[in-house]
Amino acid sequence: MTKSKSAYSVPGKLGKTERHIIVVWVDNEAGVLARIAGLFSGRGYNIESLAVAEVDKKKHISRITIVTEGTPQVIEQINLQLKKLVPVHKVADFKRGEKDILFRELALFKILGNSKRQEKVKKICKQFNPVVLDKTNKSVVIQVTALRAEIDKLALDLKSLGLISTSRTGAVAMTKGQKTFN
Amino acid sequence: MPKLLSGAEIVFKALEDQNVEYIFGYPGGAVLPIYDELKNHKSIKHILARHEQGAGHSAEGYARSSGKPGVLLVTSGPGATNAVTALTDAYMDSIPLVCISGQVPTHLIGTDAFQECDTTGITRPCTKHNWLVKDVNDLSRILHLAFEVATTGRPGPVLVDIPKDIQFKKGKYKFFKHTLKKKLNGKVTHKISNSELDKFIDLIKKSSKPIFYTGGGVINSGPEASKYLRELVSLTGFPITSTLQGLGAYPGDDPQFLGMLGMHGTYEANNAMHDCDLMINIGARFDDRITGKVDEFSPGSKKIHVDIDPSSIGKNIKVDLAIVSDVTTLLKSLIKRFKEKNKNFVNSNKQKTSKWWEQIGKWREKKSLNFINSDKIIKPQHAVQRLYELTKNQDTFITTEVGQHQMWAAQHYKFNKPNRWMTSGGLGTMGYGLPAAIGVQIANPGKLVVDIAGEASVLMTMQEMSTAVQYRLPIKIFILNNEYMGMVRQWQELLHEKNYSESYTAALPDFVKLAESYGCVGIRAKTPNELDEKIKEMINVDRPVIFDCVVDKAENCFPMIPSGKPHNQMILGPEEEEEISDEGKVLV
Numbered sequence: 107m108t109k110s111k112s113a114y115s116v117p118g119k120l121g122k123t124e125r126h127i128i129v130v131w132v133d134n135e136a137g138v139l140a141r142i143a144g145l146f147s148g149r150g151y152n153i154e155s156l157a158v159a160e161v162d163k164k165k166h167i168s169r170i171t172i173v174t175e176g177t178p179q180v181i182e183q184i185n186l187q188l189k190k191l192v193p194v195h196k197v198a199d200f201k202r203g204e205k206d207i208l209f210r211e212l213a214l215f216k217i218l219g220n221s222k223r224q225e226k227v228k229k230i231c232k233q234f235n236p237v238v239l240d241k242t243n244k245s246v247v248i249q250v251t252a253l254r255a256e257i258d259k260l261a262l263d264l265k266s267l268g269l270i271s272t273s274r275t276g277a278v279a280m281t282k283g284q285k286t287f288n
Numbered sequence: 289m290p291k292l293l294s295g296a297e298i299v300f301k302a303l304e305d306q307n308v309e310y311i312f313g314y315p316g317g318a319v320l321p322i323y324d325e326l327k328n329h330k331s332i333k334h335i336l337a338r339h340e341q342g343a344g345h346s347a348e349g350y351a352r353s354s355g356k357p358g359v360l361l362v363t364s365g366p367g368a369t370n371a372v373t374a375l376t377d378a379y380m381d382s383i384p385l386v387c388i389s390g391q392v393p394t395h396l397i398g399t400d401a402f403q404e405c406d407t408t409g410i411t412r413p414c415t416k417h418n419w420l421v422k423d424v425n426d427l428s429r430i431l432h433l434a435f436e437v438a439t440t441g442r443p444g445p446v447l448v449d450i451p452k453d454i455q456f457k458k459g460k461y462k463f464f465k466h467t468l469k470k471k472l473n474g475k476v477t478h479k480i481s482n483s484e485l486d487k488f489i490d491l492i493k494k495s496s497k498p499i500f501y502t503g504g505g506v507i508n509s510g511p512e513a514s515k516y517l518r519e520l521v522s523l524t525g526f527p528i529t530s531t532l533q534g535l536g537a538y539p540g541d542d543p544q545f546l547g548m549l550g551m552h553g554t555y556e557a558n559n560a561m562h563d564c565d566l567m568i569n570i571g572a573r574f575d576d577r578i579t580g581k582v583d584e585f586s587p588g589s590k591k592i593h594v595d596i597d598p599s600s601i602g603k604n605i606k607v608d609l610a611i612v613s614d615v616t617t618l619l620k621s622l623i624k625r626f627k628e629k630n631k632n633f634v635n636s637n638k639q640k641t642s643k644w645w646e647q648i649g650k651w652r653e654k655k656s657l658n659f660i661n662s663d664k665i666i667k668p669q670h671a672v673q674r675l676y677e678l679t680k681n682q683d684t685f686i687t688t689e690v691g692q693h694q695m696w697a698a699q700h701y702k703f704n705k706p707n708r709w710m711t712s713g714g715l716g717t718m719g720y721g722l723p724a725a726i727g728v729q730i731a732n733p734g735k736l737v738v739d740i741a742g743e744a745s746v747l748m749t750m751q752e753m754s755t756a757v758q759y760r761l762p763i764k765i766f767i768l769n770n771e772y773m774g775m776v777r778q779w780q781e782l783l784h785e786k787n788y789s790e791s792y793t794a795a796l797p798d799f800v801k802l803a804e805s806y807g808c809v810g811i812r813a814k815t816p817n818e819l820d821e822k823i824k825e826m827i828n829v830d831r832p833v834i835f836d837c838v839v840d841k842a843e844n845c846f847p848m849i850p851s852g853k854p855h856n857q858m859i860l861g862p863e864e865e866e867e868i869s870d871e872g873k874v875l876v
Contacts, residue, residue, distance in 0.1 A: 137408060141412060148413045183603060187599050
C-alpha cells in the first residue's frame with residue numbers, strides 16, 4: 107500500500123456500472139436546471155446527455171431526460187436525491203436496453219460535396235429518417251433521428267464524405283403502447 | 289381591495305405569523321429597508337452579531353435548543369458569503385434555519401454591482417432550497433414556503449434572497465399554509481404498515497445480540513421521540529449506543545447505555561456494533577466516522593434503518609429493513625404493536641441476551657475512557673468530568689467547538705435530556721460553540737449554558753463575546769487550553785512522525801485580560817486542586833465568563849479507531865500507539 111496518509115477510509119470495492127435514463131418532471135422556474143446539474147456535479151454523478159424542454163405550457167412543467175452511468179447504489183441515490191429537490195414533481199428511471207422504452211436522439215450534419223456525394227450521404231443515412239433541411243450545389247444539411255450509438259457510427263462514416271459540422275441533442279425517451287411514465 | 293404592504297413589511301408580517309421571536313443578523317446596504325421596519329414590530333427581537341457566521345451559528349444554537357427554526361438576516365455580498373459556513377453546518381446537521389438575505393436591486397443583478405454576489409448560486413448546494421424573489425407579490429408565499437421547507441421532513445436551512453427594490457415595493461400579503469404537497473419534501477406521507485412493524489418485532493424477537501444505534505434524528509423528531517425511545521429500550525432490555533448528535537436522547541448514565549460509538553466512541557459500543565446480530569438504527573445516517581471501512585462494518589448483523597430522509601437509507605450501508613418515517617411516529621406505533629403481543633418480553637428474553645450482556649460487561653471492564661490523572665497538571669478529561677459533576681444537578685446546556693475538547697466533552701459529559709447538547713458534527717466547524725451558546729442562552733434564559741471549547745477554535749469567532757455582553761447573556765466559555773490545535777497535533781503525532789506542522793499557536797492572547805476587555809469575567813485555572821473552586825466561581829457569576837483552563841499539552845484523545853480498521857480493533861491508550869501499522873496510518 108502506498109504511504110498516503112488520509113483522515114478517511116479507503117474506498118471499498120466498486121460495483122458494476124449500468125447506464126440509466128432518468129426522466130424528471132420539474133417546475134420550469136429560474137435555476138431549476140442548475141439545481142439538477144449541481145446535484146449531479148456536487149455528488150460526483152455523471153451526466154452523459156441532457157435534454158430539457160417545457161412540456162406543459164399551462165402548469166410550466168419541464169421534462170428533463172438525463173442519461174447517466176453508475177453502480178446500482180449510485181443510480182438509487184440519484185433517484186432519491188432528485189426527488190428531494192423542491193421543484194421536482196416526479197422521477198422515472200430506466201435501464202438502457204429495457205424493452206418497453208423508446209429512445210431517440212436527433213443530429214444535424216453539414217456535409218460539403220457535389221450532388222453525387224450528396225446522394226451517397228443520403229443513402230448512408232437512409233434508415234435513420236433523413237430530412238434534408240438545406241441544400242446547395244456544394245453543401246447539404248441533413249437531419250437524422252436515431253440511437254446514440256447509431257449516430258456515433260454515422261458521424262464516423264460521414265467523415266470521409268465531407269462532414270464538417272455536427273450538432274446533436276441528448277436522448278429523449280417515451281414508453282411504448284398505452285402506458286405512460288409514472 | 290386588501291391593503292398593500294411594502295416588501296419589508298411583508299417580511300415582518302410573515303415572521304410574526306410564523307411566531308418568530310428572535311432574528312439573528314447584521315445590517316448592511318441591501319437590507320436597510322428591512323432593518324428600518326424592525327422598529328414597528330415589538331414582538332420580534334433582533335440580536336446583533338459581530339459577524340454573519342456568528343449570527344448563523346447563534347441561530348443554529350437557538351434552533352437546536354428550542355426546537356424552533358432559527359432566523360437569520362444578512363445583507364448582500366459579504367453578508368451572504370459569511371453566512372455560508374453556518375448554512376452548510378446546518379445543512380449537514382439537519383438544523384432548521386431560515387436565512388433572509390438582501391440583494392442588490394433587480395435592475396443591477398448581473399452587473400457586478402457593489403456588494404453583489406450570486407447568493408442563490410453560492411448557497412444552492414448548502415440549503416434545502418433557496419429563492420430569489422423577483423416580484424413582491426410572490427414574497428409572502430415564498431417566505432411561508434421557506435419556513436415549511438426548513439422545518440418539515442429532514443429539517444435544514446433555506447435562504448430567501450430579496451433585492452432591495454422588492455423590499456420597497458408594495459404588494460399583497462397572504463398567510464399560506466401547507467403549500468408543500470409533494471411526498472418526499474414535506475412531511476413524509478408514508479404510512480407505516482403493520483407488516484413492517486411485525487417484521488421489525490420479529491427481528492427483535494429473533495435476536496440474541498441486539499443493539500440500538502440512535503442518532504440526531506431522535507432529537508430532531510422532538511422530545512416525544514426521546515420518551516418513546518426510552519420506553520422501547522426498557523421494553524426490550526437491549527443495549528443502546530448513540531452517535532455524537534444523538535447524545536441526550538437516552539440518559540447517559542443509564543446501565544443500558546454503552547456510551548457514544550464511532551471513531552472516539554467507547555470500546556464496548558464499538559465492539560457491540562461489530563459483533564451484534566441485530567442493529568437497530570434509529571435516526572442515524574451511517575456516517576463515515578461511525579462505520580470506518582464500510583466493507584468490514586458489522587459483518588454479521590441484520591440491520592434495521594429508520595430515517596425520515598429516504599436518500600439516507602442505503603446510501604452507505606445496505607440494510608435488511610428500511611422504514612422511511614419520522615422517529616416519533618414510528619416508535620409510537622411500534623411500541624403499541626409490540627406491547628399487544630409481547631407482555632413481559634424483557635424477562636422472558638433475558639436468557640437469550642444474557643451471554644451478550646456478559647460479553648458487553650467484559651468489554652466494559654476495559655474502561656476505555658480511563659486516563660492517567662495527575663495532581664500537578666489538569667488533564668482535559670478531568671476538567672470535563674469536574675465540570676459535569678459540578679453542573680449535573682442543574683439543567684445545563686453544553687455547546688462545543690471542534691476537536692479534542694469536543695470528543696472529551698462527548699465522552700465525559702453525560703446528558704440526560706435531549707436538546708442539551710449542541711455540537712457541529714457533520715461539517716466539523718471550529719468556531720461553532722461560542723455563537724451557538726449565545727443562541728442557546730437566548731432560547732433558554734436563566735439556564736446554565738457552557739461552551740466547552742479549545743483555544744484555537746474559540747478564537748475563530750471570539751468577536752461574538754461582544755454580542756454576549758451586549759445582551760447580558762451569561763454564557764460560560766470553558767476553554768481547555770493546550771496551546772495546540774489538539775486534534776491536528778494528535779494526528780500529526782500518530783500519522784506524520786510528530787511533525788507538528790503549523791499546529792502550535794504561538795502568541796495566544798491572555799484570555800483573562802481578553803475577557804476583561806470585552807467586559808466579561810475572566811477566570812484561569814492552572815492546577816487540579818484549584819479547578820473545582822474556579823468552576824464553581826464560573827457557575828455562580830451571573831455574567832459571561834471566559835474560563836482559561838490550562839491543561840496538559842500532550843494529552844491525546846482515546847480510545848480511537850484508526851478508521852479502515854473494523855470496530856473491534858480500537859486503540860485504547862498511549863501504550864498501544866506503537867501498534868499502528870503503516871496500513872492503519874492511512875486509515876485514521
